[in-house]
Amino acid sequence: xxxxxxxxxxxxxxxxxxxxxxxxxxxxxxxxxxxxxxxxxxxxxxxxxxxxxxxxxxxxxxxxxxxxxxxxxxxxxxxxxxxxxxxxxxxxxxxxxxxxxxxxxxxxxxxxxxxxxxxxxxxxxxxxxxxxxxxxxxxxxxxxxxxxxxxxxxxxxxxxxxxxxxxxxxxxxxxxxxxxxxxxxxxxxxxxxxxxxxxxxxxxxxxxxxxxxxxxxxxxxxxxxxxxxxxxxxxxxxxxxxxxxxxxxxxxxxxxxxxxxxxxxxxxxxxxxxxxxxxxxxxxxxxxxxxxxxx
Amino acid sequence: xxxxxxxxxxxxxxxxxxxxxxxxxxxxxxxxxxxxxxxxxxxxxxxxxxxxxxxxxxxxxxxxxxxxxxxxxxxxxxxxxxxxxxxxxxxxxxxxxxxxxxxxxxxxxxxxxxxxxxxxxxxxxxxxxxxxxxxxxxxxxxxxxxxxxxxxxxxxxxxxxxxxxxxxxxxxxxxxxxxxxxxxxxxxxxxxxxxxxxxxxxxxxxxxxxxxxxxxxxxxxxxxxxxxxxxxxxxxxxxxxxxxxxxxxxxxxxxxxxxxxxxxxxxxxxxxxxxxxxxxxxxxxxxxxxxxxxxxxxxxxxxxxxxxxxxxxxxxxxxxxxx
Numbered sequence: 367x368x369x370x371x372x373x374x375x376x377x378x379x380x381x382x383x384x385x386x387x388x389x390x391x392x393x394x395x396x397x398x399x400x401x402x403x404x405x406x407x408x409x410x411x412x413x414x415x416x417x418x419x420x421x422x423x424x425x426x427x428x429x430x431x432x433x434x435x436x437x438x439x440x441x442x443x444x445x446x447x448x449x450x451x452x453x454x455x456x457x458x459x460x461x462x463x464x465x466x467x468x469x470x471x472x473x474x475x476x477x478x479x480x481x482x483x484x485x486x487x488x489x490x491x492x493x494x495x496x497x498x499x500x501x502x503x504x505x506x507x508x509x510x511x512x513x514x515x516x517x518x519x520x521x522x523x524x525x526x527x528x529x530x531x532x533x534x535x536x537x538x539x540x541x542x543x544x545x546x547x548x549x550x551x552x553x554x555x556x557x558x559x560x561x562x563x564x565x566x567x568x569x570x571x572x573x574x575x576x577x578x579x580x581x582x583x584x585x586x587x588x589x590x591x592x593x594x595x596x597x598x599x600x601x602x603x604x605x606x607x608x609x610x611x612x613x614x615x616x617x618x619x620x621x622x623x624x625x626x627x628x629x630x631x632x633x634x635x636x637x638x639x640x641x642x643x644x645x646x647x648x649x650x651x652x653x654x655x656x657x658x659x660x661x
Numbered sequence: 662x663x664x665x666x667x668x669x670x671x672x673x674x675x676x677x678x679x680x681x682x683x684x685x686x687x688x689x690x691x692x693x694x695x696x697x698x699x700x701x702x703x704x705x706x707x708x709x710x711x712x713x714x715x716x717x718x719x720x721x722x723x724x725x726x727x728x729x730x731x732x733x734x735x736x737x738x739x740x741x742x743x744x745x746x747x748x749x750x751x752x753x754x755x756x757x758x759x760x761x762x763x764x765x766x767x768x769x770x771x772x773x774x775x776x777x778x779x780x781x782x783x784x785x786x787x788x789x790x791x792x793x794x795x796x797x798x799x800x801x802x803x804x805x806x807x808x809x810x811x812x813x814x815x816x817x818x819x820x821x822x823x824x825x826x827x828x829x830x831x832x833x834x835x836x837x838x839x840x841x842x843x844x845x846x847x848x849x850x851x852x853x854x855x856x857x858x859x860x861x862x863x864x865x866x867x868x869x870x871x872x873x874x875x876x877x878x879x880x881x882x883x884x885x886x887x888x889x890x891x892x893x894x895x896x897x898x899x900x901x902x903x904x905x906x907x908x909x910x911x912x913x914x915x916x917x918x919x920x921x922x923x924x925x926x927x928x929x930x931x932x933x934x935x936x937x938x939x940x941x942x943x944x945x946x947x948x949x950x951x952x953x954x955x956x957x958x959x960x961x962x963x964x965x966x967x968x969x970x971x972x973x974x975x976x977x978x979x980x981x982x983x984x
């Protein structure tokens with residue numbers, strides 16, 4: 367057996383893989399948070415709950431209608447995204463003129479409602495989601511065993527993340543979006559419908575969270591509290607990366623996932639806290655965050 | 662106030678007299694109600710409610726007067742209750758020393774977390790406090806002395822100053838009432854001190870406060886520490902009174918609950934957090950049969966308060982009187 371720093375290579379790469387998977391979810395979620403915050407000036411506390419909704423939607427689609435993983439990967443984000451649009455139109459739109467803190471409080475309330483409903487109807491125990499046959503099995507890479515599904519999750523998140531980055535930074539629509547983030551009044555004066563853009567942006571951010579949720583369903587059990595545990599870590603990721611940069615959010619997400627995975631190998635006691643410790647260090651050294659611009 | 666040298670102030674003094682009178686009346690009613698209440702209501706419930714009321718008042722000092730939303734106040738409340746429980750049970754300290762131990766713990770954590778969190782503003786401040794609290798939750802989960810999932814149970818109430826036996830609920834009630842009122846009056850004093858005025862100035866317009874020469878970071882840090890320390894008093898007192906310290910008190914839903922209490926009662930009002938704490942605890946007490954629905958109901962209250970009812974119960978009442 368090959369060992370690296372006294373650790374069997376299979377264990378090391380196994381944890382690195384788990385780290386990358388977690389990192390994909392951090393990246394997808396912090397990306398969504400950053401996009402929403404840019405347009406709505408609201409920190410979407412319900413992001414974790416919407417991620418959970420994605421997983422639950424995939425689970426229910428399979429249970430009730432027999433719709434499998436691949437269609438669910440498209441249907442669940444669309445449904446949850448539409449739900450997000452309803453929330454934006456009915457609740458969030460009244461908050462834009464108020465202090466940012468009210469957005470946080472309202473979405474926190476939403477998270478409680480969604481999680482509470484989930485616990486009532488699904489129970490607190492996790493529900494297993496069966497993997498599609500096409501993604502079962504894995505590859506033996508010699509130094510480690512790579513399950514196909516995990517490889518798929520990493521590749522798919524990376525593609526979605528960089529696709530989003532490309533759409534925002536390199537396309538005309540993205541240019542409108544960035545302009546509206548900087549100065550919505552001026553962009554409206556050019557005849558662009560900014561309120562609709564805001565609504566769609568929220569829907570898109572929520573759909574991203576739901577997409578992450580569907581991908582997480584076969585890896586972790588589907589449970590009502592899967593989102594609230596994750597969202598706090600994602601907040602720390604966002605503080606570390608700063609929300610000013612899309613690419614920054616993606617890189618920070620993946621990077622911190624890997625660091626967390628490595629911590630599990632070398633000092634497992636700290637694996638739950640390492641991201642928070644890094645946040646504290648970043649605040650001491652670079653208060654604006656790694657990719658943040660000083661406000 | 663010296664009104665002769667500043668005639669401008671006389672105009673402002675009139676409404677503040679009305680406010681002062683209202684506050685005095687409110688205070689008298691509150692004290693009278695709390696003295697009579699244990700003869701009608703289950704004293705343990707009242708003691709718990711007073712601990713949460715003090716917790717919410719401490720939290721309100723930060724958000725209502727400093728404009729700083731801490732989403733991690735469970736850290737100070739919960740860790741203070743662990744240390745107080747440990748001091749009373751394992752070290753055998755008297756209850757007042759145990760409460761002091763818990764309070765000192767909260768003060769130290771408040772200093773550490775506060776100095777990190779004030780490096781960022783607004784929304785980031787809330788996220789940082791939440792993340793730091795979550796970190797300390799995991800530490801509490803891991804450490805031996807906290808008892809993990811079991812918590813610290815059967816904490817002895819002991820003898821106050823080594824003399825007065827606190828096992829009787831009524832004696833304990835008097836002690837909790839005194840602690841609550843002392844904390845409440847201290848917070849009132851802080852809010853109406855020159856320090857409190859500067860804090861409000863920072864809340865309203867931080868760049869302007871900076872331009873006037875105030876070292877706003879220092880003010881914010883002191884406010885954060887004071888708030889954490891008082892939350893620690895509340896947490897320690899609760900641990901001794903209820904004789905238990907558990908993970909619930911240090912986990913994130915507790916941080917959310919104290920926000921809810923303050924929001925329902927009225928952000929930035931003197932009595933709001935007290936009213937809010939009693940209302941929310943009463944609701945939980947009555948709704949304990951419906952199980953997980955409590956979470957949904959709390960969420961609905963959050964959403965309703967933010968959309969329709971931002972002044973809270975006390976804020977709405979005060980607005981009625983102003984008309």
